Amino acid sequence: MARYTGAVCRLCRREGQKLFLKGERCYTEKCGISRRQYAPGQHGQGRKKLSEYGHQLREKQKARRYYGVLESQFRKYFDMANKKAGVTGENLLSILESRLDNVVYRLGFGTSRPEARQLVLHGHFTVNGRKVDIPSFLVKEGDVISIKEKSRNSEKIKSILDSTSSRVVPKWLDLDRNTLSAKVVAAASRDDIDIPLEEHLIVELYSK
Numbered sequence: 001m002a003r004y005t006g007a008v009c010r011l012c013r014r015e016g017q018k019l020f021l022k023g024e025r026c027y028t029e030k031c032g033i034s035r036r037q038y039a040p041g042q043h044g045q046g047r048k049k050l051s052e053y054g055h056q057l058r059e060k061q062k063a064r065r066y067y068g069v070l071e072s073q074f075r076k077y078f079d080m081a082n083k084k085a086g087v088t089g090e091n092l093l094s095i096l097e098s099r100l101d102n103v104v105y106r107l108g109f110g111t112s113r114p115e116a117r118q119l120v121l122h123g124h125f126t127v128n129g130r131k132v133d134i135p136s137f138l139v140k141e142g143d144v145i146s147i148k149e150k151s152r153n154s155e156k157i158k159s160i161l162d163s164t165s166s167r168v169v170p171k172w173l174d175l176d177r178n179t180l181s182a183k184v185v186a187a188a189s190r191d192d193i194d195i196p197l198e199e200h201l202i203v204e205l206y207s208k
Helices: 008-015 023-027 052-067 071-083 088-097 100-106 113-121 155-163 199-206
Strands: 125-127 144-147 173-176 181-184
Touching: 052 071, 052 088, 052 199, 071 088, 071 199, 088 100, 088 199, 100 113, 100 125, 100 144
Parallel strands: none
Antiparallel strands: 125 144, 144 181, 173 181
């Protein structure tokens, strides 16, 4: 599947805030947006007044980049959210949170979502005892996500777990650090999602 392979710091600078796409580096002085707090490109430092459509578009792009989702897949998630009962914007964020790569990141099994995606692709995780190497796999209530037995002795995995040991796990996930497994106890609610998004603008954009 196609995916963005360019410099991820440009994405943060374009949105004007940290998207935490490079793990621990985002918390240091080496972070791109900390050094250059303006949009990339020749005219990045010019002041631009966004239209209503511009604000809606930027919010959609920000959400896509947070979760590492391409446009066609993001639209599919929106259609799924729109068909569900409840608030469409909140449904959309809940669906995005249930992606396996995001769950791996939330559990501290990856320092960033891109790294979590790569680890999933390399087959380091199981869902309900079966290996799943599809980052977009949507987990549901009752599913159990675990690090594979063979992967637990990996120096890479050990290093990640050490660096993320203090990460707060959202309450919709029940993590057992001793067994390196977690259970999905509920769907993610809006209160559980700490990403600064105005999801109603995304709904307005797609509803035109």
